[in-house]
Amino acid sequence: MTPAPFIRCDGIAKSFGTTRVIDNLALDIFKGEFVSLLGPSGSGKTTLLTMIAGFERPTEGGIWLDGYRIDDLAPHKRNMGMVFQNYALFPHMTVAQNVGFPLRMRRMGRADAQARVARALEMVELGAMADRRPSQLSGGQQQRVALARALVFEPRVVLMDEPLGALDKRLREQMQLDIRDLHRRLGLTIVFVTHDQSEALTMSDRIAVFNKGRIEQIDTPAAVYDRPATRFVAEFVGETNMLSGRVADTGPDGTAVDLAGGLRIRVRQPLEPGRAVSVCLRPERLHLGGAGVNVMDCRVTDRVYMGDHLRVALDGAAGPIIARLPRSADTIREGEAVTASFAPEDCWVLAA
Amino acid sequence: MIARHLPDLKAAALVLPLVAFLAVFFLWPLASIFTTAVSDTEVSRAFPELGRAIDGWDGQAPTPAMQQALVADIRTTPQATMGDAVRRLNSQTSGFRSLFGRTQQAVARGTGPVDLVALDGRWADPLYWNTIRSALPPYTPRFLLSALDLQQGAEGIEVAGQSVHVQIFLRTLGISALVTGLCALIGVPFAMLMLATTGWVRNVLMASVLLPMWTSVLVRCTAWLIILQNDGVLSRILQTLGGLREAVPLLFTRSGVIIAMTHVMLPFMILSIYSVLIAMPKNLMPAAASMGANPIAAFRTVLLPLALPGIVSGGLLVFMTSLGFYILPALLGGGNDQLISSFVAEYAIRQANWPLASALGLILLIVTVVIFALYQRLSTRMAGA
Amino acid sequence: MGAIKTVWGILCVLFLMGPLIVVLPIAFNAGGFVSFPIQGWSLRWFAVLFGDPGWRLSIWNSLIVGLASSALATMLGTLAALGLRGRVGVPVVLARMVFLLPMATPAVVLGVGMQLIYARLGLGSTYAGLIIGHAVLSIPFTLLSVTAALASVDRGVERAAASLGAPPPTVLWLVTLPMALPGIVTGFVFAFANSLDEVVLTIFLAGPNQRTLARQMFLQLRDNLSPAIAAAAFTFIIATICIGITGLWLQHRRKRMMA
Ligand SMILES: Nc1ncnc2c1ncn2[C@@H]1O[C@H](COP(=O)(O)OP(=O)(O)OP(=O)(O)O)[C@@H](O)[C@H]1O
Ligand SMILES: [Mg+2]
Numbered sequence: 003m004t005p006a007p008f009i010r011c012d013g014i015a016k017s018f019g020t021t022r023v024i025d026n027l028a029l030d031i032f033k034g035e036f037v038s039l040l041g042p043s044g045s046g047k048t049t050l051l052t053m054i055a056g057f058e059r060p061t062e063g064g065i066w067l068d069g070y071r072i073d074d075l076a077p078h079k080r081n082m083g084m085v086f087q088n089y090a091l092f093p094h095m096t097v098a099q100n101v102g103f104p105l106r107m108r109r110m111g112r113a114d115a116q117a118r119v120a121r122a123l124e125m126v127e128l129g130a131m132a133d134r135r136p137s138q139l140s141g142g143q144q145q146r147v148a149l150a151r152a153l154v155f156e157p158r159v160v161l162m163d164e165p166l167g168a169l170d171k172r173l174r175e176q177m178q179l180d181i182r183d184l185h186r187r188l189g190l191t192i193v194f195v196t197h198d199q200s201e202a203l204t205m206s207d208r209i210a211v212f213n214k215g216r217i218e219q220i221d222t223p224a225a226v227y228d229r230p231a232t233r234f235v236a237e238f239v240g241e242t243n244m245l246s247g248r249v250a251d252t253g254p255d256g257t258a259v260d261l262a263g264g265l266r267i268r269v270r271q272p273l274e275p276g277r278a279v280s281v282c283l284r285p286e287r288l289h290l291g292g293a294g295v296n297v298m299d300c301r302v303t304d305r306v307y308m309g310d311h312l313r314v315a316l317d318g319a320a321g322p323i324i325a326r327l328p329r330s331a332d333t334i335r336e337g338e339a340v341t342a343s344f345a346p347e348d349c350w351v352l353a354a
Numbered sequence: 355m356i357a358r359h360l361p362d363l364k365a366a367a368l369v370l371p372l373v374a375f376l377a378v379f380f381l382w383p384l385a386s387i388f389t390t391a392v393s394d395t396e397v398s399r400a401f402p403e404l405g406r407a408i409d410g411w412d413g414q415a416p417t418p419a420m421q422q423a424l425v426a427d428i429r430t431t432p433q434a435t436m437g438d439a440v441r442r443l444n445s446q447t448s449g450f451r452s453l454f455g456r457t458q459q460a461v462a463r464g465t466g467p468v469d470l471v472a473l474d475g476r477w478a479d480p481l482y483w484n485t486i487r488s489a490l491p492p493y494t495p496r497f498l499l500s501a502l503d504l505q506q507g508a509e510g511i512e513v514a515g516q517s518v519h520v521q522i523f524l525r526t527l528g529i530s531a532l533v534t535g536l537c538a539l540i541g542v543p544f545a546m547l548m549l550a551t552t553g554w555v556r557n558v559l560m561a562s563v564l565l566p567m568w569t570s571v572l573v574r575c576t577a578w579l580i581i582l583q584n585d586g587v588l589s590r591i592l593q594t595l596g597g598l599r600e601a602v603p604l605l606f607t608r609s610g611v612i613i614a615m616t617h618v619m620l621p622f623m624i625l626s627i628y629s630v631l632i633a634m635p636k637n638l639m640p641a642a643a644s645m646g647a648n649p650i651a652a653f654r655t656v657l658l659p660l661a662l663p664g665i666v667s668g669g670l671l672v673f674m675t676s677l678g679f680y681i682l683p684a685l686l687g688g689g690n691d692q693l694i695s696s697f698v699a700e701y702a703i704r705q706a707n708w709p710l711a712s713a714l715g716l717i718l719l720i721v722t723v724v725i726f727a728l729y730q731r732l733s734t735r736m737a738g739a
Numbered sequence: 740m741g742a743i744k745t746v747w748g749i750l751c752v753l754f755l756m757g758p759l760i761v762v763l764p765i766a767f768n769a770g771g772f773v774s775f776p777i778q779g780w781s782l783r784w785f786a787v788l789f790g791d792p793g794w795r796l797s798i799w800n801s802l803i804v805g806l807a808s809s810a811l812a813t814m815l816g817t818l819a820a821l822g823l824r825g826r827v828g829v830p831v832v833l834a835r836m837v838f839l840l841p842m843a844t845p846a847v848v849l850g851v852g853m854q855l856i857y858a859r860l861g862l863g864s865t866y867a868g869l870i871i872g873h874a875v876l877s878i879p880f881t882l883l884s885v886t887a888a889l890a891s892v893d894r895g896v897e898r899a900a901a902s903l904g905a906p907p908p909t910v911l912w913l914v915t916l917p918m919a920l921p922g923i924v925t926g927f928v929f930a931f932a933n934s935l936d937e938v939v940l941t942i943f944l945a946g947p948n949q950r951t952l953a954r955q956m957f958l959q960l961r962d963n964l965s966p967a968i969a970a971a972a973f974t975f976i977i978a979t980i981c982i983g984i985t986g987l988w989l990q991h992r993r994k995r996m997m998a
Contacts, residue, residue: 057898077901078910090899094917103913107904151903161902368822372815372838372878380841380875383852390855544751547744562752568979569759570936572956573972577758579960580765587761617758678845681938685960695847695939702851703942712855715848726843730836 006069008033008191009054009159014063016049016215023049024060025215031193036185037220038202039195041212042238047195048087050212051161054193056080067159078107083152085165087195089144091136097123097147098132104155122150125180141168146177156188163195178205199239203227211235227284233352236282243323245281246354249273256346265319267296269349278354285313285326287348290334294343302338316342384719391501391712394494400439401427401486408487416483421470428461439489447485449476497713519697519714526693529612530676534623534669536616541623542665546657548624549631567621575685578614579605582686606688614686615679619672626668627661630736634660663736670729674722694718759976766973768966784970794967796948797955801935803866804951808873809881809930815874816881817923821911824889835882842879849875850943857944864946872940877930884929888922889915921989928989932982935975 007030016024024046031037039047052058054065056077064073072080083104092100101122105115123129126146136144145168152160165181166174182205185192196202202209203223210220211234219231230236233244247261257273259281260266269281300318312327314334325342327334334340398405407423428436436458444450453476460473470477499505502523505514548559566574581588582604592602604610638660642652680695694714701711766785770778788794819838823831841849853872854863862868892915900910916923941954952971959965 052898055898055902057901076906077898078904078906080902081904082902084899084902086895086899088893088895090893090895092896092900092914092918103900103905104903107909148899151899155904365822365826368818369834370822372819372882373834375815376837376841376875376878379853379856379871380844380849381837383849383856384844385852386855387848387852540751540754543747547748547751550744559748559752562755564983566755566759568932568983570953570972570975570979572936572938572953572960573762573975573979574758576956576960576968576972577762580761581758617754620755674843678847680845680847681957685957695845698847698851699939699942702854708851708855711851715845715851718845719848722843722845722848723840726840727836729843730839 005032007031007066008035008068009193010066011050011054012063012066014050014053014060014065016046016053016058017061023215024053026063027215027217029210029217029220031191033191034189036182036192036194036205036207038206038209039193039212040197040199040202040209040239042197045212046215047197047212048163049215051084051163051193051195054159055082055084055161080159081157082159082161083155083157085145085148085152085160085162087163087167089136089148091144091147091151093136096133096135097128097139100136100147101151101154103151108155118154122154125153125184126150126177142170142173145169149177149181153184153190157190159191159193161193161195164197165194166196166201174201181205203239209239211238213238229350230282230352233280236350236352241285241324241326243283243285245283245320245323247279247281249275249277249279251275257351259351261320263319263321265298267320267349268346269351270347271351273351280352280354282350282352283323283344283348285324286311287344288316288323288325288327288342289344290327290331290340290342292341292343295346296349297341297343300340300342302334302336302340305334305336316340318342387712387715387719390708391497391716392493392495394489394496394709395492396442397439397486397489398492400431400436401490403427403430404486405490408483408490411483411487413480413484416471416477416480420483421477422467424470425461425468428458429465443485443489446489447481450482450485453477453482497709498716500710501713501717519694522692522694522697523717526677529608529615529691529693530673532612533615533619533676534673536612537620537623537672538665538669540616540620541627541668542658542661545624545627545631545661545664548628563621563624566617567625571618571682574618575614575682578610578617578686582610582614605686606691608687608691611683611687611691614682615676618682619676622675623665623668623672626671627664630664631657631661663732667729667732667736670725670732674725674729677718677722677725762969762972763976765969768969784967785973787965787967788970788974791967793950794952794955794971797950797952800949801952804869804873804949805931805934807866807870808877808934809927811870811874812877812881812930813885813923813927816878816926817885817919820882820885820889821915823886825894838882839879841875846876846937846939847943850940853940854943863944864949866949869941869945869949869951872944873934873937874930876937876940877933880929880933881923881926884922884926885919888919888925891922892918921992925986925989928982928986932979935978 009029009031011027011029014024014027015022027050029037029050039050041047049058053060056072056075059073064071066072067075067080092103095103098119101119102115105118110118119132120129123132126149128143128146128150131139131143131147136147139147145165149162149165152162162181166177169177178201181192181194184190194202194205203226206223208220209223209226211218211226213234219226219235221229221231226235226239230239230242236242237244245261247259247267250258250260250266252258252272252275256268256270258266258268259273259279261281267281273279298318298320300316300323302314303317303322304315306313310329312329312331312334314325314327314331316323316325323342401424403423403426404420407417407420411417411420431439440451440454443454453474456474457470457477461468476482496506499511500514501519503514503517503520504511506512544559548556548563551559580586583589584603584605585601586604589601589604592598592604593600596602604613638656642656647655677693678695679693680699683692684696695718698711698715698718701707701714767780767782768778769781769783789798823835849872853868853875857863857868860868862871896918897910897914900914901907905913935951936953937951938953938957941949941951942957945951945954952975956968956971956975959968959971
């Protein structure tokens with residue numbers, strides 16, 4: 003038996019006037035889980051978060067927390083920490099007062115509160131800034147204050163709306179580690195909104211991929227990456243080559259698919275013959291050289307040096323495709339004829 | 355259900371104190387101006403019984419019921435109230451006072467029914483009864499008509515003898531229009547000048563708009579009193595410029611009032627135009643020039659149309675405010691330069707003629723509110739655009 | 740072209756500023772009020788202004804009525820601005836229009852109307868009556884400036900406070916009002932300046948005991964041109980400049996805080 007979900011969104015919908023921003027959405031989040039909401043801009047991630055936090059009421063459906071329906075519970079009684087997309091710091095309070103605010107609301111003793119604030123500020127490397135105003139901080143520093151403020155009272159649930167958006171790469175990676183560490187140490191339940199797919203992949207227990215107010219897929223990072231449920235997910239999470247074709251025949255050792263360019267390839271999934279399908283092939287699954295089940299002859303149309311790998315555009319029987327090659331393939335030249343191959347188990351087939 | 359409407363209720367609770375306050379201390383005063391301007395209870399208050407009995411009378415011979423009602427009213431109405439009513443009736447039909455005096459004495463002698471026609475033959479004449487009846491309705495257009503120099507004659511509304519108020523209204527409208535025009539004439543180029551300058555020059559120009567605006571109107575009146583006085587600074591300058599032998603009189607003249615009113619209203623006009631101009635893209639004039647428009651054509655075809663909303667809304671504001679001017683003309687103008695507000699104050703404070711003061715005030719209020727509504731619409735549209 | 744512009748600019752500035760420049764030194768004129776070329780310097784008119792019981796009473800009255808009416812108008816205006824905040828619809832537009840109407844109503848008309856009802860309420864010639872009257876005239880200023888201040892308070896910040904555990908009254912008290920404070924104070928300052936300068940309504944509503952500085956000045960200007968007027972005018976200008984500087988400073992502070 004699976005445990006009961008800690009946060010449960012059931013059949014919720016949200017309309018602003020006549021526009022439907024969230025449409026019949028179901029999402030279960032378990033205690034101690036780190037769930038990312040990933041999706042393009044305007045797909046309704048913030049809207050879902052504001053409904054969980056209690057600032058907006060769902061137009062339809064309900065939200066449960068720990069078994070209790072919380073639709074009518076005021077935001078200040080939900081005990082959820084929230085990091086806002088635009089920080090939402092109190093401009094008239096110092097950094098320390100900002101971070102101390104939730105403790106003040108919980109009537110914590112002065113000495114205790116001060117110690118907690120100091121620790122929280124140390125965690126986000128802002129100990130020296132305690133007496134500044136938010137307007138005297140950089141964007142990244144403000145974001146860290148917001149983070150410290152949402153975590154300092156050790157809430158049951160932390161909702162984060164793109165909390166790392168304004169940070170530089172070094173700080174961003176540092177904060178990603180810190181948040182993961184906090185998550186594990188405190189057993190926090192975290193709902194983390196991002197539109198950076200690599201951030202979602204590296205940090206989450208599960209990822210919910212949003213598109214136009216619906217969840218297209220919710221699963222572990224590996225499953226979302228390797229076995230996307232829809233074409234949208236395949237193209238939004240990581241880069242992918244989409245090859246359209248038709249199922250030729252299927253048997254115990256795999257399935258044969260005829261691609262539009264005339265090439266026949268083999269994949270693992272059993273499929274009904276005659277169906278139109280799309281085959282997703284991740285660029286890093288392609289290899290140079292003729293050893294393999296699926297082999298095709300191509301011409302190199304472009305090569306870009308990316309530092310840790312080469313990004314190569316190929317044109318062959320399967321149409322234009324992108325390959326991601328190790329740096330050992332550095333000698334490859336534009337216009338060169340090459341043979342590319344890939345394994346049947348590296349192909350993921352979706353209904354077209 | 356309640357939870358869903360809670361925000362509305364909270365908002366209503368917050369707005370309620372102000373609504374109540376303004377209802378009592380703002381809307382009620384305005385409403386009482388209206389009722390004072392149209393109500394006329396002097397007579398109806400004195401004759402409550404007769405008011406009922408005279409209903410449906412054919413206007414020929416007085417009925418016995420009417421006579422007894424009149425007797426009852428004479429016995430119950432307090433002396434002062436009756437006195438006011440009789441004075442008013444006498445002013446409409448002479449002889450009423452003497453007839454009524456006799457009747458009152460006779461009625462006071464007994465307590466039973468009195469035969470009025472036997473007492474005085476004049477009571478058989480429908481004229482006196484008609485006088486009372488025509489004065490009985492509690493509402494009258496009399497004061498409003500008189501505020502427009504009209505009166506209720508035998509056959510409909512007619513023009514009263516002399517034109518007093520209409521002339522004042524026209525003067526008020528004329529002076530306000532002139533001041534508005536002057537403000538626009540000075541304000542448009544000045545606002546453009548502000549736009550064309552930068553740095554400290556613009557700051558100086560801005561300060562010279564803001565400082566006078568913030569300064570008390572009384573202080574500015576004081577200043578103009580000094581400047582405009584006969585043999586004063588301005589008068590001397592004009593004398594020299596014009597090569598005149600005598601000083602130009604300015605204080606207590608129409609010109610003085612208009613100059614000072616323009617000074618008071620100009621900052622509002624300038625700011626109104628400036629706020630529109632500053633919001634438009636900086637490169638429009640160069641763009642027009644690059645397309646071959648000479649400065650004057652560019653001004654006429656580009657800048658002026660863009661500034662127009664500012665000019666119109668500023669103009670409405672100036673005009674509306676000018677209509678209500680009182681203290682400035684009172685201090686700087688002569689007897690012939692007073693605006694309508696002065697007459698409202700005069701009727702109210704000096705003569706205690708509240709109905710007429712209210713009637714004049716009501717007309718002024720209506721004109722102002724209409725302009726204000728236009729102004730609001732324009733400024734919300736501009737804010738929305 | 741340039742020369743014409745310069746001359747035009749100078750003429751306009753002279754017209755706008757001239758009266759203020761003329762009136763300042765008069766207060767220190769040793770001679771009479773109407774003698775403009777200054778005859779000598781003296782502070783005697785200030786001595787008259789602050790020594791004469793009539794003038795002194797009027798200064799006190801101006802302060803009392805100004806402070807009380809601005810406080811009343813600010814309170815009512817702030818509450819209403821909070822209630823109307825972020826709301827749309829026909830009733831809201833109408834309410835806003837009515838709230839701003841005192842700004843457009845000619846003071847004389849309001850004076851007549853208020854005197855009519857004050858006779859019934861027994862408020863004529865009382866401090867309460869005068870304070871209420873001034874508050875009515877000041878409400879548009881406070882409402883407008885608090886509304887503008889509230890519009891610049893980010894809803895997200897209030898939501899943040901709620902998510903951190905602050906119930907609505909606490910959010911209002913610790914977040915919304917402090918953030919709107921400069922606007923509220925600005926409204927108060929405007930209301931005070933407005934009350935200080937009010938003459939017409941005061942003529943209708945005030946008895947001899949509630950004579951304000953502005954009304955006293957008006958009577959003196961109209962009837963006997965006492966030179967102490969110039970000293971009063973000077974005091975007025977100084978008060979205006981102080982109020983103006985306070986206003987600018989508040990605006991500056993608000994911009995800096997929100998930046
Ligand atoms: N209060 C509102 N009224 C009307 N429409 C709204 C409102 N809030 C959000 N929307 C609309 O709902 C849609 C989803 O908005 P939301 O803020 O949830 O997107 P998001 O996924 O968070 O995007 P982003 O990544 O850009 O933050 C958008 O199209 C937005 O315009
Ligand atoms: Mg968002």
